Amino acid sequence: MSDNPQSFNPDTTDLDRLHPAVKREKADVESGTEQAPMWVIFLGFIVAIIAGGQLGPNVGGFDFNVSNPFASSRFPDPRPVDGTAGAALDPLQMAMKKGAATYALCGGCHQGSGLGVPGAFPPLAGSDWVMGGTERNIRVVLHGLQGPIKINGADFAAPAPMPPQGAVLSDQDVANVLTYVRNNWGNKGSLVTKEMVAAVREKEKARTAPWTGPELEPYAKAEVAAEPAK
Ligand code: HEC
Numbered sequence: 001m002s003d004n005p006q007s008f009n010p011d012t013t014d015l016d017r018l019h020p021a022v023k024r025e026k027a028d029v030e031s032g033t034e035q036a037p038m039w040v041i042f043l044g045f046i047v048a049i050i051a052g053g054q055l056g057p058n059v060g061g062f063d064f065n066v067s068n069p070f071a072s073s074r075f076p077d078p079r080p081v082d083g084t085a086g087a088a089l090d091p092l093q094m095a096m097k098k099g100a101a102t103y104a105l106c107g108g109c110h111q112g113s114g115l116g117v118p119g120a121f122p123p124l125a126g127s128d129w130v131m132g133g134t135e136r137n138i139r140v141v142l143h144g145l146q147g148p149i150k151i152n153g154a155d156f157a158a159p160a161p162m163p164p165q166g167a168v169l170s171d172q173d174v175a176n177v178l179t180y181v182r183n184n185w186g187n188k189g190s191l192v193t194k195e196m197v198a199a200v201r202e203k204e205k206a207r208t209a210p211w212t213g214p215e216l217e218p219y220a221k222a223e224v225a226a227e228p229a230k
Pocket residue numbers: 103105106107108109110120121122123124127128129130137140141145146147148149151156157158160161162163165177178181213
């Protein structure tokens with residue numbers, strides 16, 4: 001004897017027991033709510049995509065040719081023109097940021113503090129060379145410097161010359177790093193541009209030996225005439 005109550009109910013038939021199962025499997029579908037075939041659904045997607053592409057530019061004011069999706073003929077760019085976004089594009093800020101990275105090359109000798117090492121590497125902080133003419137500074141970095149020099153009126157004799165950096169640094173690198181040293185540690189100096197560096201590099205392309213102090217004396221206050229960076 002099973003404990004299934006249907007097994008001893010005389011009114012229970014096989015059909016009664018099958019009915020709920022059959023109804024569950026094949027639920028009646030009301031007219032109008034039948035499932036759409038797959039291809040109709042895909043067609044719907046394609047129509048939606050094409051319609052979106054037409055409605056966006058033609059009705060919504062979206063412009064495919066403007067990379068900034070906020071700016072279009074119908075909606076002007078809502079972002080502020082000045083303020084933080086403008087500061088990121090400021091040439092001095094940009095050069096200071098990149099120059100700080102390039103300075104890693106100089107810092108081994110001139111130190112992170114820009115104070116150099118007495119008797120070995122001259123200071124860049126407060127140096128009348130650094131804050132003087134752009135032309136002398138560009139020459140020092142491109143071709144190096146040797147022999148005794150005078151910094152802020154004091155004699156300085158390095159045991160080894162400054163090696164030329166022009167082969168490893170691009171015009172832009174030299175411009176950035178000089179702008180950085182001319183405006184760091186309390187220094188105040190003008191922006192050095194890559195056009196200025198390119199002009200000096202071209203003028204002195206035959207030069208191989210490092211400069212000496214007396215050779216560069218005429219350029220102590222000279223500014224390179226070159227178009228400023230656009
Ligand atoms: C290997 C060490 C060394 C490296 C690297 C070096 N310098 Fe110098 N630098 C010197 C020495 C030494 C002198 C002084 C040479 C002399 O007395 O004739 C000098 C002199 C200078 C001067 C002129 C004097 C002064 O102190 O104002 C400037 C400007 C300068 N270096 C900038 C740089 C910059 C910018 C870099 C990086 C791109 C750099 N140097 C990398 C060793 C170095």
